[in-house]
Amino acid sequence: MTAPDDTPFDPKAHPHGHTHQHGGPVAPVSAHLRRVIAAVLIPFAAVMVAGLVLLWPGGAPEQHEHTGVGFDQQHERARVTEVTEVRCEDVGVQVQQGVEGPCEQATVEVTSGPHAGRTFTEMVPPDATQRYSEGQTVIVAYAPDAPQELQYSVTDVDRKVPMLLLATVFALAVVAVGRLRGLLALVGLTVSFAVLTLFILPAILHGSNPLVVAVIGGSVIMLVTLYLVHGVNARTSVAVLGTLISLVLIGVMGSLFIGWAHLTGNTDDQTGLVHSLYPNIEIRGLLLAGILIGSLGVLDDVTVTQTSAVWELKQAEPGASWPKLYRAGMRIGRDHIASVVNTLVLAYAGAALPLLLLFTIAQSSVGTVAFSELVAEEIVRTLIGSVGLVASVPVTTLLAALVVSADRHPVPVAAATSRHRRRRKR
Template identity: 40%
Template sequence: MSSHRREKPARSQGHGHGHGHGHGGDLAPVRIGTTARTALLAVLALALVGTLVGLVVWWPPGDAAERSAKAGGPAAQFAAPGVTFPSAEVVKVSPRCAGNGLPDGSGCSSLTVKVAEGEKGAGDTVRVDVPPEVIDSGLGKGDHVELLRTPTPDAAQDASYSYFATERYGTLVWLSVLFVVVVLAVARLRGLLGLVGLAFGGAVVWWWMLPALLDGAPGVGVALVSAAAIMFVVLYTTHGFSLRTSTALAGTLLGIVLTAGIGVLAIGDARLTGISDEGGAILATFGALDFQDLLGCALVIAGLGVLNDVTITQASAVWELRAATPDASRTEVFTSAMRIGRDHIASTIYTIVFAYVGTALILLMLLRVYDRPLLELISTEQLAEEVVRTLVTSIGLVLAVPVTTAVAALIAAPRPAADRAGIAS
């Protein structure tokens, strides 16, 4: 009784001759070890069940806006009854204030705006103070901003207005359209599937993960469930249903678990608070949120994209090597694939590090002007958090490469000795 089945490699066309002589024809179909395949599918089935259970158990029961209004504090103003965010057209831009840059009552660093038709308070013309950098951004007459309109308890008094944000929908729309066009033009169907997966991932984060975290669900648990749910859909949607994709998925899930475990240990050992900016301080008013746990969640999600990248690459590398050398041992295939993986690790680590440098550029500049040695600054909450995030994500990424490669080498079995003897004869 044979303990193997055949699965064609990604580049194989037609049935292939099955011997892998290397004459420029089709690659040999990849033989799949039955035992390894069964174990892989069983593990993924358990992971899927756990993911579905987590989605149900931590499904957010309420609305974050209602909870924030009841909690009081700075966050309550954004969810208080009657508060709206009307659009308004800029009528006049006053120059930024001199000296310390703060408004002095003379109208500097302010905008005169008119609330748009169809909005609550339509037609109101008001002056709102803005930070000096808003003036410096190039905002001019005819641009649109979003206001925060807060009604007063006395209906006879006018509502108060304050600046909330500059409307940038036009730029975001044309940039998004360009992104979609470029992806579809270059990647075609695979690009379309990638966009579908991206949309699904965004939906999971916005409509499940964030509400669940605001509801007080454990951050690391929510991160694991969210990441697993996204990867189950994204990988199979983008790369198709196959054992090669399943191998990459298993490697990704193992990498996620490793990242989460190392992250929890590092956050606790470094005594990080998880609150490094004003946004965290505002969220603290929501009530019982564990910010160390939320930082652990952030570590997992931050490394998800690059983790998926290296695991699918390693699974594909093993599949192609096995198809090209069906007689090679599992150790030989693993060793060859790891040579590819090492190159990928080096380039991906650069990607992670410089991506974080880019996002934390202002923070790094601020720390630089303190004129203190780097080793002294590295213990500050803001910089230590970024360092931990970078190192934990990188460690999880590096460990996922040999894990995925080993799983793929076990799944993609060598040609049985009997078949080799038949070919030789």
């Protein structure tokens, strides 16, 4: 039994009618509202693409010839052929006081490059964190200006096989559970990695403003990945708008509090090294850019989830008003806030765990440690990202409730199905 075309759909009169909405041709929003959303997002996307073209770096800049940090050294593959224990005193290795045990002498054979087959020895003190075993593949650096016996040295182990295997397991798991949506998510991940390595990092090294580069690159990543994975529709557009508003809030708060707290961003060896190699890079902007990029991935998750929740609530109760949808969506969002904020804090704490251990054993007071620049930078990073995440829930929920309720005269399911069939016959 179907209702006439001019009869509004009544879920009470058709208690099973909701089952047809999940795959039917019902438009969730009016054509006028879709044009309004497009009028906002299309110019924004055009500006981001224009910025991408204007700031495109064309590759990473050439490295300085006198860096002195080994980045310009040639690297080859090698294999450990023998490991023997020796007395540290016999081979002239200085051991820290309180450290006991023999040293290890690893014989390494170069397996690639012009000197394949050459062997050299690598001394491993007893307090070394990296140990070698016979048959292990390692990475060695070649210094042509050094004496022949010192030209090669082990810099790292070869971990290509376990890393590629882990990546394969991850990809298979995503596709097995997510199917086509999971495959599209992997494509979006590839796009994100490409934008990061081909645009964001080289553009910053070329001297472009890190904040501008992060905004443009992050926006391109967001637009491509969200629309690719979730489709070009009003639901995805609402998630994009919610993410943009939250990113603006993070950027404004980041600029305010980083300046107010006098944070320089130059608090670790890596940042100091980058600044010494490329003095034109604005380190404080680099800190803010890192906050934006780090928050973007979690923001996408929050905004897409909240938008989908409101859409599903509307499908379950087509007659619900936007205030009712907003209140119901916020009940879901409050649980999301609690879990996401905890996730973000733990993620930053896990990344800074060695730093936290150092300050745990320090003799300074808790206040002195917390307000030092090294720790304050991580606190500001965490709190600004968390504020943006918290704000994204009500903002996105409100936008979704307004958009999904924008149709004053919703199309009945039966009428929409009938019109869809007539179009197909034509």
